[in-house]
Amino acid sequence: MEDNYRHKGMRRQLVEELRSKGIQDEAVLSAINQLPRHFFLEKAFVEWAYQDKAFPIGKEQTISQPYTVAYQTALLKIKKRESVLEIGTGSGYQAAILALLGARVYTLERQELLYSRSTQLLKALGLGGVRTYLRDGYKGLPELAPYDKILVTAGAPEIPQNLCKQLKIGGVLVVPVGEKVQRMYKITRLSDTDFEHQQLDNFKFVPFLKGINKA
Numbered sequence: 001m002e003d004n005y006r007h008k009g010m011r012r013q014l015v016e017e018l019r020s021k022g023i024q025d026e027a028v029l030s031a032i033n034q035l036p037r038h039f040f041l042e043k044a045f046v047e048w049a050y051q052d053k054a055f056p057i058g059k060e061q062t063i064s065q066p067y068t069v070a071y072q073t074a075l076l077k078i079k080k081r082e083s084v085l086e087i088g089t090g091s092g093y094q095a096a097i098l099a100l101l102g103a104r105v106y107t108l109e110r111q112e113l114l115y116s117r118s119t120q121l122l123k124a125l126g127l128g129g130v131r132t133y134l135r136d137g138y139k140g141l142p143e144l145a146p147y148d149k150i151l152v153t154a155g156a157p158e159i160p161q162n163l164c165k166q167l168k169i170g171g172v173l174v175v176p177v178g179e180k181v182q183r184m185y186k187i188t189r190l191s192d193t194d195f196e197h198q199q200l201d202n203f204k205f206v207p208f209l210k211g212i213n214k215a
């Protein structure tokens with residue numbers, strides 16, 4: 001895996017593009033500037049890696065658009081050593097960004113092929129802060145709950161209640177909610193029983209599906 005001056009140059013341009021689209025969080029922009037996104041796509045698609053676009057990664061899934069990754073990550077306001085549960089590992093790119101920000105990342109994927117590819121890649125990159133699981137994200141990862149932050153990277157038809165229950169008090173869940181188009185929700189747990197809901201911009205995600213898929 002090579003990361004040369006051309007890749008670095010394209011990455012700097014991508015960061016400027018995200019800035020011009022309104023992303024202001026410097027820690028997030030710096031993580032995007034550091035992480036070679038082309039490692040997360042197949043070799044033939046390097047030229048696409050630094051466009052602000054989603055891209056197919058197999059099994060009808062996509063690596064999220066960099067703008068979306070930046071937007072969701074900025075909402076989480078990650079502090080070092082926080083525990084973050086991610087639903088939808090996909091390529092592993094978003095998990096790697098969270099790890100670069102110093103989080104302890106637990107990421108769940110339902111597609112076995114994507115799970116095994118991303119597990120290998122994250123290991124090869126030496127990102128020790130990420131643990132991957134072949135699991136149905138609807139159930140979350142109760143054995144390691146509660147989490148400081150939870151991030152869903154697939155479009156949920158409704159607010160996933162199991163995940164709300166796995167948040168610490170003061171913890172934040174970022175989840176796109178809706179059928180065809182999703183509204184970004186930022187949900188903060190105020191107490192055992194109270195949650196504050198904030199509704200933000202619209203996005204388009206691949207669907208949050210039930211069960212795991214071994215293939």
Ligand code: SAH
Pocket residue numbers: 061062063064087088089090091092093094095108109110111114135136137138153154206207208209210211
């Ligand atoms: N965060 C990813 C984006 C992947 S797209 C990245 O950076 O590349 C969303 C992913 O969510 C897909 O890989 C899809 O297989 C996965 N997914 C959908 N429903 C899921 C579920 N119930 N549990 C775990 N993963 C799920």
